[in-house]
Amino acid sequence: MGHCLRTADVLIVGAGIIGAACAREFARQGLSVAVIDPGPIGAGASAAAMGHLLVVDDAEFALSQRSLQLWQQWLDENPAHAALAEHQRCGTLWIASDDEELALARQKREFYAARGVAAELIDAAELARLEPLLRPGLAGALRVAGDARVYPPKVAARWLKEAKVEVMRGEVLAPEGQGLRLADGRRLWGALTVLCAGLASQRWLPPGWLLPKKGQLAITQRQPLTVNHQLVELGYLKKAHLAEKDSVSFNVQPRPGGQLLIGSSRQPGRADSALDQALLGQMLESACAYLPALAHMSLLRCWTGIRPASRDGLPLIGAHPSLPRVWLASGHEGLGITTSLATAELLADLSLGRTPLLDAAPFTPSRLK
Amino acid sequence: MKMLINGQPCQVPEGCSVAAALAHAGQPSATFCGMGQCQQCQVTIDGVNHRLACMTPAVDGMVIEVAHEPC
Amino acid sequence: MNPVEADVIVVGAGPAGLAAVRRLLQANQRVIWVDQGARPGGQIWRSAVPQQWEIATHPHLLWLPGHAVIAAEGQQRLLLHSLINPSQASLWISAPRLLLALGARERFLPFPGWTLPGVHGAGGLQALVKNGWPIRSQRTVLAGSGPLLLAAADTVRAAGADLRLIAEQASATTLTRFAARLPQGKIAQAAALRWRLRGAPYRAATWVVRALGEYKLEAVELNDGSHVSCEALGIGFGLLPNTALAELLGCRISAGAIAVDGALQTSLKDVYAAGECTGIGGVDKALIEGELAALQMLGQDDARLRRAHVRAQAFAGRLAASFAPRPALLQLADAKTTICRCENVTLAELKTQADWRSAKLQTRCGMGACQGRICGPITQELLGWPAQQGVREPLQPVPLGCFLPPREPA
Numbered sequence: 001m002g003h004c005l006r007t008a009d010v011l012i013v014g015a016g017i018i019g020a021a022c023a024r025e026f027a028r029q030g031l032s033v034a035v036i037d038p039g040p041i042g043a044g045a046s047a048a049a050m051g052h053l054l055v056v057d058d059a060e061f062a063l064s065q066r067s068l069q070l071w072q073q074w075l076d077e078n079p080a081h082a083a084l085a086e087h088q089r090c091g092t093l094w095i096a097s098d099d100e101e102l103a104l105a106r107q108k109r110e111f112y113a114a115r116g117v118a119a120e121l122i123d124a125a126e127l128a129r130l131e132p133l134l135r136p137g138l139a140g141a142l143r144v145a146g147d148a149r150v151y152p153p154k155v156a157a158r159w160l161k162e163a164k165v166e167v168m169r170g171e172v173l174a175p176e177g178q179g180l181r182l183a184d185g186r187r188l189w190g191a192l193t194v195l196c197a198g199l200a201s202q203r204w205l206p207p208g209w210l211l212p213k214k215g216q217l218a219i220t221q222r223q224p225l226t227v228n229h230q231l232v233e234l235g236y237l238k239k240a241h242l243a244e245k246d247s248v249s250f251n252v253q254p255r256p257g258g259q260l261l262i263g264s265s266r267q268p269g270r271a272d273s274a275l276d277q278a279l280l281g282q283m284l285e286s287a288c289a290y291l292p293a294l295a296h297m298s299l300l301r302c303w304t305g306i307r308p309a310s311r312d313g314l315p316l317i318g319a320h321p322s323l324p325r326v327w328l329a330s331g332h333e334g335l336g337i338t339t340s341l342a343t344a345e346l347l348a349d350l351s352l353g354r355t356p357l358l359d360a361a362p363f364t365p366s367r368l369k
Numbered sequence: 370m371k372m373l374i375n376g377q378p379c380q381v382p383e384g385c386s387v388a389a390a391l392a393h394a395g396q397p398s399a400t401f402c403g404m405g406q407c408q409q410c411q412v413t414i415d416g417v418n419h420r421l422a423c424m425t426p427a428v429d430g431m432v433i434e435v436a437h438e439p440c
Numbered sequence: 441m442n443p444v445e446a447d448v449i450v451v452g453a454g455p456a457g458l459a460a461v462r463r464l465l466q467a468n469q470r471v472i473w474v475d476q477g478a479r480p481g482g483q484i485w486r487s488a489v490p491q492q493w494e495i496a497t498h499p500h501l502l503w504l505p506g507h508a509v510i511a512a513e514g515q516q517r518l519l520l521h522s523l524i525n526p527s528q529a530s531l532w533i534s535a536p537r538l539l540l541a542l543g544a545r546e547r548f549l550p551f552p553g554w555t556l557p558g559v560h561g562a563g564g565l566q567a568l569v570k571n572g573w574p575i576r577s578q579r580t581v582l583a584g585s586g587p588l589l590l591a592a593a594d595t596v597r598a599a600g601a602d603l604r605l606i607a608e609q610a611s612a613t614t615l616t617r618f619a620a621r622l623p624q625g626k627i628a629q630a631a632a633l634r635w636r637l638r639g640a641p642y643r644a645a646t647w648v649v650r651a652l653g654e655y656k657l658e659a660v661e662l663n664d665g666s667h668v669s670c671e672a673l674g675i676g677f678g679l680l681p682n683t684a685l686a687e688l689l690g691c692r693i694s695a696g697a698i699a700v701d702g703a704l705q706t707s708l709k710d711v712y713a714a715g716e717c718t719g720i721g722g723v724d725k726a727l728i729e730g731e732l733a734a735l736q737m738l739g740q741d742d743a744r745l746r747r748a749h750v751r752a753q754a755f756a757g758r759l760a761a762s763f764a765p766r767p768a769l770l771q772l773a774d775a776k777t778t779i780c781r782c783e784n785v786t787l788a789e790l791k792t793q794a795d796w797r798s799a800k801l802q803t804r805c806g807m808g809a810c811q812g813r814i815c816g817p818i819t820q821e822l823l824g825w826p827a828q829q830g831v832r833e834p835l836q837p838v839p840l841g842c843f844l845p846p847r848e849p850a
Contacts, residue, residue: 040798047801153801221411221419221809221837275833277513281845288844295841298419300809302832385572393574397557401781401814403564404483405476406545408809408837409781417526419809419837423568424506424523426478 008034011180011190014197015039015167016046017337018329020156021344022194027163029348034188036180037197038171041160042153044198045336048217048305050253050263052230053338054092054147057111059314060335062358065117067342068146074341084158086151086256093122093131093229094142095250095290101234105142108234112144119144131227133291142234149230149253152337172197175204175323192325192351199271199308201316201330204323209316209368210331212271213307215264216280221298222258230254233290244268246276248283250290260297262287264334266307273304309333310368317346317363327351328365370429381427387414388422391435398422398435412436443517443532446470446502448737451509451518451685452541454482455723456715459730460539465498467738472502472533474509476523482543484563484588484679484716485723486570486595507531510842511833515689515708521838530842537710539733540686540698541726544679544716546588547817549765550779550787551772552650558657558672565674566592569599576600580672581660583607583648586763587722590633592674593640603640605668609677610763612644618762623755648675649772663768677765680817681717687831695719696817696827704733712737721756728752770822779822780815782808787822796825809837 010026012019015037023033053071056064075081096102105121112119122141127134130143160167171183179189195201202210236249251263265283267276280302288295310316310331320326329347332339342358349356361367370381372390379394388410391397398410403423410422413434422433448464450457453475464471477483506524513519515538520531546561553559560568562584569575580601582593589608597603608615622630634642651673652659659669681697692699692707697719704712714733715726728749735741773779775788783804793799796806796819805819806812812828819825834842 040795040801042801043797157802218840220840223418277511277833277843278845280833281843284840285844288840295839295844296417297840298837299834299840299843300837301807301811302834382572386568388568389572389574392568393572399557400560400568401564402546402548402561403567404545404561405836406810407781407814411809417839420526421523423571424476424478426524427572 007179007188007190008032009191010034011036011188011193013037013172013180013193013195014044014201015041015156015160016044016196016198017042017049017152017156017340018196018332018343019194020159020163021340022196022329022347023163023165024159025341025344025348027165029352033163033165034168034190035160035165036168036170036172036182036188038169041167042156045305045307046152046156048215048303049152049337050217050230050251050261051150051152051337052092052147052253053150054230055112055117055144056335056338057108059362060339061111061115063315063339063342063346063363064335065115066345066358067339070341070345071148081158085155087148088254088256089146089148090254091143091145091229092147093127093231094144094234095127095134095231096139096141096234098139102139104234105140108142117144118146131229131231133225133227133293134231135290135292138290143229147230149255150337175326178325192327194327194329194347194351195320196329198330199306201308201328204320204326205328206321206369209311209365211309211311212269213309213333214267214270214272214304215307215334216275216283216302216304217264218262218280218284218302219255219300220260220262220294221300223297224258225293225297226258227252227254227260227291231290233286246279248279248286250286252287252291252294259300260294262294268309271306273306275302275304307333307336312368314362315339315343316365316368317343318350318360318365321366321369370427372427372430373432375433375435385427386423387412387420387425387427387431387433390427391422391433396435443534444472444502446472446533446535448472448537448539449474449518449533449535450539450541451475452482452543452715452717453477453480453505454541454543454715455485455726456543456717456730456733457482457539457541459727460541460714460734461501463731463734464737465500467734468500469738470500472504472535474504474507474518474520474533476506476508478505478524480505483567484544485726486567504531508836508838509685510835510838512685512688515711519842521834521842526839529846530838537737538712539737540691540706540711540713540717541715541730542682542685542698542713542717544681544720545813546676547678547680547765548675548814549677549769549772549821550777550818551648552774552777553653553657554651554675555778555781556651556653556657557655558653559651560672560674562592562674562676563588563679564676565672566595569595569601575672577602578672579604579670580674581605581607581648581668581670582674583609583646583660584676584678585609585765586676586678586759588676588679590637593637594633596672596674597637597640601672603637604670606637606640606642607646607648607662608642608644609647609766609769610644614762615644618758621758623751647769648673677769678763679716679720681720683717684811684813684831684835686711686713686717688833688835693827703736704729705736719753719756720759721752722759725749725752725756765821773822779818780805780808782810782815785815790819790823796828799825811836
């Protein structure tokens, strides 16, 4: 029998936004937590993410809505949290460029209205008033005022601090007995293990459960022209049939201080970090089509990130299909920042044998068997 | 050479960089490395933001805005 | 995209690039020559280009001054942005062979007050003055380390500055030994320089511990506790090879410089490098390497030049050994001293982080406009953080329009 280092009640693999949220939640439940990551806190997908906090109108509605409530609770806990997270309640404007997209905006509004989420239809004139930088000739928009933006890496660091966790630098090779084995030979023991290592979680899953969806972003220098909401095109929804192909869509976020963050792109199946120039050009072109002033702004930096997507587009939150005492919180694709807190809450409830607030069935990992 | 600096007309010597011209006019940009590396000397020249004063030759008639807050 | 094509692209118009382009044009190669500056000569050397080297109008040369390389596609296509005419469409250039003559930038070591207006690099002050910066009658101190200090002092003196002090951190013994081993050609040069600077106190084993002033520089405090009143301080501690474009292309970087073999080829076939960017060694090494790289591209060699190269590399070694900043210089910054100038991150904030990447994400250090060119080397020296990877387009901030796909012709 090898030497086992008694580590903590809960071993968390991954120090991104999900791991940090889980660490905080388990700590709040009175359990001791260890977090392992080969890299710095929040340096993976969480660093590449836009940090958009939004309520979505699809199968993850309940998860995102609950999560935004929990985000607000966290903000209310301490007045310093908002500044630390660089939290701005900018709201989202879903932009309709024609009548077809305006119809989509109405459908979205009905969905939200039926569920008590404040969402108002904006006509072309009001849109121009709210966002003078948008090109003329757009049809209108749906405004979801409760949405916001944050800066995830600092939030992750803060949640880990709240959990009183020192992240262990290391790479987890495999679950082993009642714990984990690391690449450097260390063995960690815990009552349960949570896998939230982004795409790397795939190592412990049957083939094809998690897939990469590469994204590219760009950011401007600080400059005086700004937008007041996170701007997203509704036209994106028309491209749903492009699920297997590379695609871009208009998505721009104001950052405090005056930088504009520009996304977004999707390259299914790509897990490399190289910048795709052609796709970058398309993404920027689409952004300039909505915000012509962007073309003259100073571009500071571009980067890539890998969204860990699940095979059916919904995150895996729940018991590992075969490994005892191992739990999954992975595959959040483009919604990880938003749903981090509700994921942690759900996962803690499930793993500690309590009745969860939300219906866990859509996220049960074994559904993919 | 005549230039407009922060809205004020100024006379500056021929053949100098924008950084030098601004210094002559008593309205220096925040220069440091002098060779286009540190990016501190960013100014607006003829309406284009974030141009490097130390790397840009001053030209007669240029309109320059120096931000008061470092960018 | 239809790039402008040539046989060779040379990036950089300092001594290495100059020497290479001359040789390539003599051999009838079609050359595209790119430099960010408005004139050839480079950022450090900055002497006037000798008359016989006026080649800007050669029929086989496309000379592109005032252009920055901002992106690359493969190893044979570079995207250029005009700094002089920023509204001009960005330009793709292409050639089967590439020579990187990227030169160097100064090494800065932070100290309290180093961000006061009036404080510049030593090479920085030289560059500014050569471009018309008004320094006449300004009380000026040059400080730091290395031969560049004297060259910069010479420049500011010639422009009428009231040169108060040249403070070299190396010891007198080190300087004497270095001077004793100067190659023949340099001794006369050095003597002439010292004669021109005879009016200014030159002190070895002396360095600036802080810069003083409320809104701008008013005086410096030296390690012996004395103060020198001044309006201008030029301070730099030698040079660092510029490697960003090489990193973007995927060239191997070793000890902070572009790694090259005996043929001055980088780890990428058909990409060569020459001059300060392969290792700091001064003008002579740059001139020799520029010419050698060109010869290699032409399938030629030159034994005499090779021997000169060996001597130049030996000189480079002595340069590095003689002027390496002493440990005390790494202790000058205090908790409140700014380390990342772009994002105003202090040493105290950085000390809470484990490494460069954490620091970037948690404090914004290195996320600003200089993309870590100034603060990156400082964190290596002061905090022991390993050299950072991950250079991205754009290599410097440029208008976003540079990256838009070209419009279809009407």
